[in-house]
Amino acid sequence: MTENTSSAPDYRDTIALPKTDFPMRGGLPTKEPELLERWARIDLWRQLRESSKGREKFILHDGPPYANGHLHIGHALNKILKDIINKSQQMLGKDANYVPGWDCHGLPIEWKIEEQYRAAGQDKDDVPIVEFRKECREFADKWIDIQRSEFKRLGVLGDWDNPYTTMAYGAEAQIVSELGKFLMNGALYKGSKPVLWSVVEKTALAEAEVEYQEHKSTMIWVKFPVVAAAVPELEGATVVIWTTTPWTIPGNRAVAAHRDFDYVVMEVTDIAENSKAVVGERLVVAKALQEAVCEKAGIIGNTVVATLKGEQVIGTKCAHPWRGYADANGGFEYDCPVLDAEFVTDDAGTGFVHIAPGHGADDWALGMANELEIPQTVGEDGVFYDHVPLLAGKAVLTSEGKEGDANATVLRNLAIAGKLLAKGNLKHSYPHSWRSKAPLIFRNTAQWFISMKTNDLRTKALQAIEDTAFYPKGGKNRLYSMIENRPDWVISRQRAWGVPIPVFVSKETGEPLRDQQVVDRIVEAFREEGADAWFSSDPSRFLGNTHNPDDFEQVMDVVDVWFDSGSTHAFVLEQREDLQWPASLYLEGTDQHRGWFHSSLLESCGTRGRAPYEAVLTHGFIMAEDGTKMSKSKGNQVVPQEVNDKYGADILRLWVVFEDYYNDLRVGEGTLKQLTDYYRRFRNTLRWLLGNLSGHDPSERMPLDQMPELERLMLHRLWELDGIVRKSVAAYDFHRAFRELHDFCAIDLSAFYFDIRKDSLYCDPADDVKRRASLVVLEELFSCLTAWLAPILSFTAEEAWLSRTGDADDNSVHLRVFPDVPAEWSAPAVAEKWASVRQIRRAVLGALEIERAEKRIGASLQSAPLVTIPADMLAQVSDVDLAEVCITSGLTVQAGEIPDGAFTLVEVPGIGVSPQLADGQKCERCWRVLPDVGKHDNAPGTCGRCADAVRNLPTAAE
Incomplete structure (x- = not known):
């Protein structure tokens, strides 16, 4: 020194x-x-598991991220929140074992591998499917390793050496086993239904794979002549429909109206120069939309012939707009009935909805309820089939997702036929593929479904939601409404990278083969070789000696990836001894109400009768600081x-x-x-x-009753x-x-x-x-x-x-x-008392801050203020060293009226502070200003407290 x-x-x-x-x-x-x-x-994870043996389990089941790229900020939010919860539960004294997982099958990876082939000038369809799947598997493996390292860097603890993946052989086998349960209980069936279809990716998309973007559509107003009027007022009239998808007109089989709306039959008396309306014709539209229709159609004069309720219009039969149109070669010679539908609105259009049962969910449901034909019009490439009059070979969308020539063809032929009343453009929210970003279409196609009615799946799922805790509580209503109204689950996808739907269909009856022994053989093969066995094996391997392969068609579709992840509870929670079923918690973003929470609920309720989780937590999305995306x-x-x-x-x-x-x-x-x-x-x-x-011994303790009140307050x-x-x-x-x-x-x-x-x-x-x-x-x-x-x-x-x-x-x-x-x-009494002490301190510190600002003092220890407080407070704080609390060298407290000029704070009424300088000299050791400084020979320039400290403790360092 x-x-x-x-x-x-x-x-x-x-x-x-x-x-x-x-x-x-x-x-x-x-x-x-x-x-x-x-x-x-030190193998911290192993030590955690060993120290937790025998404790109550807390299992947060990991919703698997997709293995196809570096982590983004959403991944960080999700995994860190999971880690915070797991560590907290562990420190509550539970066994919070966390097994991370990855979702590996599906379109994003398949799309990446296809891009590599396209870049090399090759067609993916020319590559053996097993080889293609091998490349997909290797791609997923690479990104799993990268993401694992990135998750660990965030401080996330978990069983990183033994994660689960949906492409593991055991996982693929269990997914097939779960599908087999739906097959055997009759819930899995093949049906024809309009689904959201990606022309670019040539596959159906689940709702969770869809995003909505602004899109410009062509809208048209089309005439449907009445051929059989429900009431006399409609004879010779024409019903007008409005649609933003002209290409669906060939698929029209009906018109929908709302029974409670008012409709008018108006006769056209005058038209604008370029109007497609005809003077003298009678048009039927909703009364609420009459003015808007006239404006759009260039009708500048009309007379209302009749006003009818929707229930009077329902039952009328119209002709398809191309009925009798020569170029259609008799392809549209059928009636289009006017049907009642609650989904009809009068806030846009005409109050009549054009019904194409093969191109919309509402249309399909209405068509099925009224036994309408569900036509097949558009192929998987977005091109009309050859059997469709006028539109054969025309494309709704191109392979790049651009608008094809179908809309223009429809408009041209409607105009020639004299049935196009008006046209225009509309910018609105429209479904797009989240991967290719291309617009989607609804098309009727044969798919595999899981029924929501069979085995009371909907009822069981709704009850399971009631039995689940939701954080926040609003998540319950959101999921409940989705399940309550959702259609049957479309589980088939026309892809190569995924778990195949392991079904054989009878060529004679068209029914799927329901044979548990066949299912068991498929499961065993997948467990040994993975799902590739479906593509590389002869069907006889699975059908055995009891079924002739020539009598069956092997399904080559793969299952929806949401069924993959929805089955994770079966091959993770149930099959690992260090976990338990059901999970304590599922945690993901709010979008998973229609995704993982949803599919896991349906899969588990369909096979086990209850949800695979006790609670569900959802977090929000992430935006930039200014609130933008x-x-x-x-x-x-x-x-x-x-x-x-x-x-x-x-x-x-x-x-x-x-x-x-x-x-x-x-x-x-x-x-x-x-x-x-x-x-x-x-x-x-x-x-x-x-x-x-x-230097302090952590084992040192002190009886509570010997501690000063300030320490009691901190313990409280x-x-x-x-x-x-x-x-x-x-x-x-x-x-x-x-x-x-x-x-x-x-x-x-x-x-x-x-x-x-x-x-x-x-x-x-x-x-x-x-x-x-x-x-x-x-x-x-x-x-x-x-x-x-x-x-x-x-x-x-x-x-x-x-x-x-x-x-x-x-x-x-x-x-x-x-x-x-x-x-x-x-110690609530101590806390209440010291709440008053802190009020006094607050007022004193406020007063001294002004004194410093005015340079009347340099430090609070130069002061010894006079503090005036209410009488009831004085008795409460009489034994407290307020000078120590306020860090002054002295402090006098009195009860009574606040003196003139005293400092006060609105927030602490009844307390006034009159600043005063401390009497004495500054202690060279503690810097307090006290009268006894300089009177202690063993420690010159110190106060009595410091002199004793120096005498008994020469150096604190020792």
């Missing part, structure tokens, strides 16, 4: 200043990978890997709980910088605790926080836990307790009761905070814990459970 040559004594070595190797700056981008290496070296073109994307490299994964983990994740979240550079400030408060709290606990606050943290964990409300812990560190500790007690910790003798009590409380604070923060700030809590407790291989903050907080720490 350098010799002090100053004449004034140097007391720095007698002060117990904080000492710690825990750095102020986290250096997370460097430190976090080091901790990940340590966790791998993230996109590369806007440059507002947040990439997890870049955040890790710049700020550290703990900043991302903090972001997950920073906002209410039940709703949509925002993130951007501004948010991340703000989060570093929040993080710094947590880190500085831990650093201050570590610094002051240096820990008791309160323990209850809040545990309730937050139980309710999966980590946003609240974060807010409470942050405010505790920032307000209760840094701005209050630490601020008050640093004088005692630094300057009091080592055996001082107040100092000893404070260290005992600091130990408890450190123990609780590192445990409570560990699920969120996993790296920082670990770093702090190891800094205090050592780097032994069996030591990790994540091996702990939340500390047991004794009930006797609860």
Whole structure:
């Protein structure tokens, strides 16, 4: 130590200043990978599982991400939230085993491999299917390894060495087994129904694979002449329909009206120059839309001949607009009945809906209910079949997803036939493929379905929803309404990469073969060789000796990938001894009400009669800071890997709980910088605790009744926080836990307790009761905070814990459970009393801030204010050292009227502060201004307290 040559004594070595190797700056981008290496070296996951044996299980079943690219910010939100929940449940004393998984089959990977072939000038269909599937499998394998590394970098703990994948042989076998159950119980059937179809990808799409984008459509108003009137007023009239899909006119088989609407029969008396209307013709439209139709059709004069209720119009028969049209060669010589339909509206169009049962869900349902023909008009390539008059060979959409020549052909022939009343364009929301981004069409096609009625599947699913806990509660209503109204589940896809639908269809009856022995043979083959066995084996391998292969057709469609992921509970939860069925929790984004939550519910209810989960939690979507959608073109994307490299994964983990994740979240550079400030408060709290606990024996305890009230207050606050943290964990409300812990560190500790007690910790003798009590409380604070923060700030809590407790291989903050907080720490009377003390402190600090600003004092210790408070408060705080609490060298408190000129705060009524300078000199050691400074020979320039400390403790460092 350098010799002090100053004449004034140097007391720095007698002060117990904080000492710690825990750095102020986290250096997370460097430190976090080091901790990940340590966790791998000590096999932390194995230790967690061994220490948890025999505990109550908590199983969060992982909704599998898709294995086809680097992680995006949505993946980070999802996996971090899952990890926070798992770690919290583990620290509650449960066995929270987490098995991550991947979704591997389906269109996105198949599309990538196809792109590679197209780039090389090859056709995928020329490649043997088993070879193509092998390339898909290898592609998925590559991305699983990449994503696994990226998930681990986020601090997510799990059984990464033994994940599940939907393309594992055992998984594919179980998926087939689950399909077999629906086959055998009669729920699986083949039917014809319009489905959303991608012309580009040549396959049906599930609703979850569809996104809605703005699209410009051609809209037309078309005349349907009445040939059999339900009432005399309609004789000789023409019903007008409106549609935004002209290409569906060849598929028309009816017209729909609403029985409660008012309709008018109007005779055209005058028309504009370019109008396609005819003077003298009688047109039937909804009364509410009459003016709009006339304006669009260029009808400038008309007379209302009759007003009818919809129920009077229903039953009328119209002619197809091409009936009698020579070029159609008799292809449309049938009646189109006017049917009653609730889905008809009068806010746009004409009040009549053109019904093409092969091109829409509502149309199909209405057609089936009225035994209409369901025509097959458009092939999988988006081109009309050769048997369709006028449109044969015309394309609705091209193979690139562009508009074909079908609409133009329809418009031209309607105009020639004299049935086109008007046309125009409309921009509206329209379904597109989420992969190719191309618009979709509804087309009638043969598909495999799971019935919602057979075996009361809908009823069971709705009851299962009632029996499930939802976080937030609104998720229940959303899922319930989807199940309540959903049609049968279309499970077939015309693809190569997926689990085949293992069904043989009788050539004679068209019925699927229902034979459990056949199903069992298929399952066994898949378990040994994977689903490729379906394509590489002779059918006799599965049909055995009891069925002639020549009598059956082998189905080559693959199952919807949502059935894959919906079956994960069967080959993960049920088949792993370290897990359990049903899961404690399913957790995904809000879009999964129509996705994984939905398919898992139907699959499990159809095979086991209940949901595979006890609870469902949904989080929101992620937007840019300004509330807009993230996109590369806007440059507002947040990439997890870049955040890790710049700020550290703990900043991302903090972001997950920073906002209410039940709703949509925002993130951007501004948010991340703000989060570093929040993080710094947590880190500085831990650093201050570590610094002051240096050299303190953690086993030292003190009876509660010997502790000063301020320490009792802090223990009471820990008791309160323990209850809040545990309730937050139980309710999966980590946003609240974060807010409470942050405010505790920032307000209760840094701005209050630490601020008050640093004088005692630094300057009091080592055996001082107040100092000893404070260290005992600091130990408890450190123990609780590192445990409570560990699920969120996993790296920082670990770093702090190891800094205090050592780097032994069996030591990790994540091996702990939340500390047991004794009930006797609860001290509501102390808390109520100190609420008044804090009000006084607040007023004093406000007054002294003005004194500093006016340069009348330099530090609060130069003051000794007079504080006036209400009489009832005086009795309450009479035994409190308010000078110590307010960090002044003295403080006089009195009851009565607030003196003129005293400082007051509106927020703390009844308290007035009259600033005064402290009497005496400044202590060279503690900096208090006291009358006895300089009167102690053993420690010149100190107060009596510091002189005793110097006498009994020459150097705090020793």
